[in-house]
Amino acid sequence: MLRLLTIICSLLFSFTAHANTEKLKVVASFSILGDIVQQIGGDAIDLHVLAKANSDAHVFEPTPYDAKTLAAAEIVVINGLGFEGWIERLVLASGYKGQIVTASKGVNTIAPEEEHHGHEEHDDHGSVDPHAWHNVANVKTYVANIRDALAKHDPTNTVHYNARARAYLLQLESLDTWIKSEIAKVPQAKRKIITTHDSFQYYASAYGISFIAPLGVTTDSEASAADIAKLIDQLRNRQIQAVFFENTSDGRIVRQLQTDAKAHIGGTLYSDALSKNDGPAASYLALMRHNTAQLVAGMLYNPMLHKH
Numbered sequence: 001m002l003r004l005l006t007i008i009c010s011l012l013f014s015f016t017a018h019a020n021t022e023k024l025k026v027v028a029s030f031s032i033l034g035d036i037v038q039q040i041g042g043d044a045i046d047l048h049v050l051a052k053a054n055s056d057a058h059v060f061e062p063t064p065y066d067a068k069t070l071a072a073a074e075i076v077v078i079n080g081l082g083f084e085g086w087i088e089r090l091v092l093a094s095g096y097k098g099q100i101v102t103a104s105k106g107v108n109t110i111a112p113e114e115e116h117h118g119h120e121e122h123d124d125h126g127s128v129d130p131h132a133w134h135n136v137a138n139v140k141t142y143v144a145n146i147r148d149a150l151a152k153h154d155p156t157n158t159v160h161y162n163a164r165a166r167a168y169l170l171q172l173e174s175l176d177t178w179i180k181s182e183i184a185k186v187p188q189a190k191r192k193i194i195t196t197h198d199s200f201q202y203y204a205s206a207y208g209i210s211f212i213a214p215l216g217v218t219t220d221s222e223a224s225a226a227d228i229a230k231l232i233d234q235l236r237n238r239q240i241q242a243v244f245f246e247n248t249s250d251g252r253i254v255r256q257l258q259t260d261a262k263a264h265i266g267g268t269l270y271s272d273a274l275s276k277n278d279g280p281a282a283s284y285l286a287l288m289r290h291n292t293a294q295l296v297a298g299m300l301y302n303p304m305l306h307k308h
């Protein structure tokens with residue numbers, strides 16, 4: 001009898017222990033969003049990220065494993081604003097029937113750069129620039145949306161999600177303050193940058209920098225010779241200090257600018273994907289700090305002090 005009781009007790013114990021460790025299965029569409037979701041979910045969620053570090057989420061190609069993981073997910077978090085053009089097809093193919101949470105819901109959106117209207121890649125994105133995470137204020141909205149969605153699907157962990165979101169919001173607050181104080185070190189007239197695809201319009205409007213990109217909003221097109229010539233003119237006429245590479249796009253254009261216009265290369269910016277874990281932008285917070293440090297150094301670059 002005692003033996004039977006022991007067995008029943010241990011069975012009950014293992015059952016409750018299992019129930020307590022059952023994690024909410026979450027899928028996030030790309031690496032930057034994945035990090036934000038993980039910050040809020042902590043160890044209460046089991047997260048799968050679709051477009052991984054250093055990969056271009058605009059042209060993501062899902063594997064059969066991605067589809068399988070998606071089918072088993074309890075909640076899917078996407079950026080929205082047309083960023084993940086492939087998500088509907090993937091959701092349909094996987095048979096996922098759950099909720100799709102749009103993290104950017106309620107952010108202040110901006111239209112893509114005027115001068116890129118007419119580029120055909122525009123059709124992918126519609127009339128809104130999807131790269132809203134480059135404004136920290138927008139990411140606070142992402143955090144609120146993700147927190148509420150996690151709590152809704154996993155109410156027993158509401159306190160956990162709320163506490164983690166609150167702590168993360170404080171970190172975002174100090175990040176935002178830090179970025180503003182760093183940019184303030186650069187004289188107004190020097191706040192001009194060239195990048196390889198214009199994903200920095202939110203950063204530009206939030207923090208007061210002009211970004212000029214040789215390509216449209218997405219990355220799957222090549223700049224023509226005329227585009228390059230136009231850029232070189234812009235570099236010279238507007239006295240732009242530095243050009244930047246991005247981790248997910250082709251660096252040929254930037255290298256050509258360096259050769260043809262003797263532009264200073266300001267390093268690599270992370271726009272649409274995190275770096276690998278051992279890189280300088282392995283989290284959203286690190287990405288924003290890295291980009292800001294690179295941009296400030298590039299804009300303050302003084303060719304008189306660096307004779308090649």
Ligand SMILES: [Zn+2]
Pocket residue numbers: 058131197199217218219271272
């Ligand atoms: Zn992009």
